[in-house]
Amino acid sequence: MSTQAQAVRLPRLLIGTPDQGQMSLREHLAIHDEIPTGHGRRHKRRDAVGLVESIERAGLCGRGGAAFPSAVKMRAVAKERRRGIVVANGAEGEPASLKDKLLLEALPHLVLDGGSLAVAAVGASELIVCIPRSAKTARHSLTQALGERERERYDSVPVRVELVPDRYLAGQESALVSHLNGGPGVPTLTPPMPFERGVQKRPTLINNVETLAHIALIARYGPEWFRELGTPAQPGSALLTLSGAIEYPGVYEIEHGAPLGDLIEAAGGSTSEIKALLLGGYSGTWLPGMLASTLSLSTEQLAPYGAVLGPGIVMALSEEACGVAETAQVTRWLSEETAGQCGPCVHGLNTIATAIEELQAGTAATGTEQRIARWASMVQRRGACAHPDGTVRFVASALSVFAEEFAEHARHGPCAACARPSELPLPSHPHLAVAA
Amino acid sequence: MSTNLRVNPITCEAHGLCAELLPEMITLDDWGYPIIEGNPVTPELLDHAQRAAAACPTLALLIQRRQPQR
Numbered sequence: 001m002s003t004q005a006q007a008v009r010l011p012r013l014l015i016g017t018p019d020q021g022q023m024s025l026r027e028h029l030a031i032h033d034e035i036p037t038g039h040g041r042r043h044k045r046r047d048a049v050g051l052v053e054s055i056e057r058a059g060l061c062g063r064g065g066a067a068f069p070s071a072v073k074m075r076a077v078a079k080e081r082r083r084g085i086v087v088a089n090g091a092e093g094e095p096a097s098l099k100d101k102l103l104l105e106a107l108p109h110l111v112l113d114g115g116s117l118a119v120a121a122v123g124a125s126e127l128i129v130c131i132p133r134s135a136k137t138a139r140h141s142l143t144q145a146l147g148e149r150e151r152e153r154y155d156s157v158p159v160r161v162e163l164v165p166d167r168y169l170a171g172q173e174s175a176l177v178s179h180l181n182g183g184p185g186v187p188t189l190t191p192p193m194p195f196e197r198g199v200q201k202r203p204t205l206i207n208n209v210e211t212l213a214h215i216a217l218i219a220r221y222g223p224e225w226f227r228e229l230g231t232p233a234q235p236g237s238a239l240l241t242l243s244g245a246i247e248y249p250g251v252y253e254i255e256h257g258a259p260l261g262d263l264i265e266a267a268g269g270s271t272s273e274i275k276a277l278l279l280g281g282y283s284g285t286w287l288p289g290m291l292a293s294t295l296s297l298s299t300e301q302l303a304p305y306g307a308v309l310g311p312g313i314v315m316a317l318s319e320e321a322c323g324v325a326e327t328a329q330v331t332r333w334l335s336e337e338t339a340g341q342c343g344p345c346v347h348g349l350n351t352i353a354t355a356i357e358e359l360q361a362g363t364a365a366t367g368t369e370q371r372i373a374r375w376a377s378m379v380q381r382r383g384a385c386a387h388p389d390g391t392v393r394f395v396a397s398a399l400s401v402f403a404e405e406f407a408e409h410a411r412h413g414p415c416a417a418c419a420r421p422s423e424l425p426l427p428s429h430p431h432l433a434v435a436a
Numbered sequence: 437m438s439t440n441l442r443v444n445p446i447t448c449e450a451h452g453l454c455a456e457l458l459p460e461m462i463t464l465d466d467w468g469y470p471i472i473e474g475n476p477v478t479p480e481l482l483d484h485a486q487r488a489a490a491a492c493p494t495l496a497l498l499i500q501r502r503q504p505q506r
């Protein structure tokens with residue numbers, strides 16, 4: 001497929017994104033057409049079932065990180081006896097992700113279309129859009145958009161916006177359910193899964209806001225259209241947040257399987273040699289920077305490297321940065337973001353974070369790297385949620401990609417670059433540019 | 437039908453009684469929390485497993501009976 005043809009077909013979600021402010025309902029409908037009859041206001045059950053089939057044939061997978069097949073979850077909610085609820089997950093706890101924020105701020109009608117279509121498709125009674133407490137612009141944009149839709153009598157389902165804590169774990173699905181039920185907003189033991197018993201004990205479909213935005217387009221243009229981009233195993237386009245040593249960091253829409261080198265070039269190239277790449281965010285995987293010119297961005301092509309796109313995060317660490325210092329800070333932050341409920345998570349992540357700090361300081365006992373590897377496998381799959389698993393994936397890949405640097409630090413203590421401000425964003429000191 | 441042991445990691449407080457009562461299946465990690473190995477529970481160990489579950493002060497050791505996956 002030629003680059004020119006691609007240029008014509010992308011962007012899909014981001015088409016017409018305003019430089020400032022949000023797309024109005026009128027602009028949205030001018031670009032994307034009305035939702036086909038049956039899916040929108042005059043929805044009939046038969047059409048709704050048809051939408052789940054379309055989503056299945058499109059091969060849409062969730063964009064919240066786990067890439068779970070969307071149609072499977074929708075069927076599960078639809079078949080429960082009690083009426084369901086749909087939750088649009090815009091919590092976006094990953095510090096290096098900006099795509100959900102961009103969708104909610106600039107393209108709220110895509111998310112709301114997808115959400116109300118999902119409500120109709122699974123026979124649910126309402127849509128709840130969850131956004132971070134601090135997301136003032138997104139909140140404003142949603143309020144505006146809901147006002148427009150009400151004036152135009154565009155939605156047939158009730159929609160409400162809920163604010164969730166600005167925490168890494170807030171968007172984990174059982175934590176979201178707990179919060180919406182008036183609980184502490186921390187993960188709970190599953191099963192029951194949210195699709196069996198979630199908000200108000202009702203079957204609850206939880207989808208990332210980008211997943212819903214794709215549903216808004218699949219309902220209009222169909223599964224064959226969706227599959228015109230991407231790979232057979234992972235069809236469609238995806239939003240990626242590209243940041244770090246990049247000329248124009250921001251949110252980009254790619255087709256699955258696109259070469260990373262092309263994306264970096266489209267973003268103005270790198271601003272320095274790339275020492276390492278972080279894929280999938282802080283529960284993701286470090287890869288050597290030299291792979292920047294060979295990697296392709298799809299699940300099957302990343303699998304041999306043990307990497308995933310997760311929620312669509314790519315960070316380029318510059319040659320000047322210290323891989324050990326960056327890893328130490330993020331690991332400490334992740335250990336502090338524990339919900340504090342499960343022993344292996346609370347103690348394990350803290351022990352691992354401390355050991356990495358000792359390696360950086362040059363005060364660690366010999367064999368510390370081996371001990372970290374042992375602790376990492378010890379905590380795996382032993383939390384109520386996947387937070388420990390994601391954290392040790394990040395740590396294990398760091399120990400391998402930065403192996404030489406770790407050995408240097410263990411012998412000689414901090415390097416000159418350890419004093420540099422961190423390149424990886426942490427909520428206390430965000431270094432990310434505003435979304436493109 | 438198979439019987440499996442599972443720990444509820446949220447309620448477990450590392451009392452460690454389960455590892456004493458069922459060492460065949462439960463060891464403790466570096467922080468005193470149980471690691472379960474050897475699921476499913478064999479018929480010979482079922483009695484001991486039930487005793488271990490009953491002994492846990494926070495009832496965090498769960499015995500789960502499951503239909504085999506079809």
Ligand SMILES: Cc1cc2nc3c(=O)[nH]c(=O)nc-3n(C[C@H](O)[C@H](O)[C@H](O)COP(=O)(O)O)c2cc1C
Pocket residue numbers: 061062063064065066067068070089090091092093094168169170171172173174206207208209211212385386387
């Ligand atoms: C620690 C943790 C944090 C998560 N944070 C988010 C989040 O901020 N936003 C999100 O959409 N999904 C998040 N997820 C994934 C959700 O649990 C869930 O899988 C997702 O919202 C499902 O939507 P999807 O099928 O459309 O991807 C998180 C998962 C974990 C384990």
Ligand code: SF4
Pocket residue numbers: 169186187188337338339340341342343345346382383384385386387388445
């Ligand atoms: S594994 Fe960690 S983050 Fe997840 S529920 Fe348990 S304590 Fe909380």
